[in-house]
Amino acid sequence: MSGATTQEDEIKSGDEQGDAPGAGMLPRAFALVRALASHQASGARVTQLAKMVGLTQGTTHRILRALIVEGVVEQDERSKLYRLGVDFFALAAQAGNPGGMRMLCRPALLRLCASLGETIFLLAKSGFDAVCLDLCEGPFPIRSFTNDVGGRIALGVGQGSLAILAFLPEAEREEIIRFNVPRIRGHGVLDEVYLRTEIERVRQLGYAARNSGVLEGMAGVAVPILDRTGTAVAALSVGTLSSRLGDDRLPMVVELLKRQADSIGPLTNPFDVALKRRPAPGLGAALGA
Template sequence: MDTPGDVVGRIGAVLRAVSAHEPTGGSTSAVARSAGLARPTAHRMLTSLLGEGLVDRAADGRWLLGPELYLLGSAASSRYDVTEVAQPFVRQLSLATGESAFFSARRGDETVCLLREDGSFPIRSHVLHEGIRFPLGVASAGMVVLAYLTDAEVEAYLARTDLVATYGGNHDAAAVRQRIADTRSHGYALNPGLLVEGSWGMGAAVFDRDERPQWALSLTGIEQRFTAGRRRELGPLLLRAAHELTLALRRR
């Protein structure tokens, strides 16, 4: 028999799975795969959540986040919403670099993209969008957050997480450890097209009052825009913005 914790965990997994398919929505099968549930189980839970207004269903059958979540989120925004503080920094990064700039937040073992601001360069990467989630160690935001956890936390995370099954051999433990070392050396993380070939990214950690990496600023663009020479220009810009945002959030 499922415990209350099991049920709540499954509900959370389903809601996160639906959010990963925003804004177009996800099919029952897609949500089930993302949540790690059998399709009939996912369908029963989605139907129950629909009745509570926590999910919605489009005319084509795709599942979307529901209106009750918006109301609940609005009630909690005064305590948790930091996007108003982050927005000017994200915009300035996109203006200064011409690349797409992002602000992501850590949620447990994942990062969630909260803000996107497209730059002036006409060719853009569409790997990231608001609401998308990645495990720590995946994409530049997830890598830089993981890199600035303690060594013990990193090893515990790698022991309980299989990134290879979804993201391939470039995300095995040895490869992730090497990128952590590189990130700590440079101060910023680099994603050299590991998610989508030709789409590169750089990320810098934003820290809370306890010096914990709770957020990240990142830039993405095509490979030709992230040469070694240009990374030497973008890196200091990104790190400076992350430092200034850290200070701004601490003053909040």
């Protein structure tokens, strides 16, 4: 018998060696949930999911069966495709931040969408990323880095995440820059010098407006939502066609965004879990930064 071990063996041994039973399984289960979320419309096969998360098919199947028992995942009997289950979305709805950032900002998103005739995004910081908490769609078909509610992008990519990054405390900002620069090359960020130049410009102007050409024909502008200490907790962002955000219209759009952001900032709840400030301690090192 060879001494080689499979990833499934590693999961089992991790459960035996660690202080918390199932600790090895949990990150893999969440990885599968995220993979399924990215293929919710089409569904995904076990072979496809195993490749996406880097597990054996046997381990992937075993985790999927456990998630099905909990109602988090479902499998179509005919196609054998896996999708997130109804119970998952029910849990997500219950945890949808009632009384928090989404509810607080929803009227502002509706007002901005109606007055500007554009798609408006609400982004918040999540570790080293920005996540789309909410959006209000305008009449024009657009593409964005986060795509839809729940979409994520590394801080520094796109106007909304850049507006957040620029107004974080210096130590936190430096930590994120160090970790994210290798991640965001090819997303319109050339190098660390370029990113720092953009950050400084946003800090001077008070908003981020950039058409990097990465999303062809698209343009955007974003302003930070600052709490009582002047720290960015979120951002309001406009995504539109490049032809609709020329120099003649930009000042008006910025003014409307700032007006709404300024009214929201003092009302933000510092204990809102959607506004969790810093990455988890040691996360950068754990991820190989």
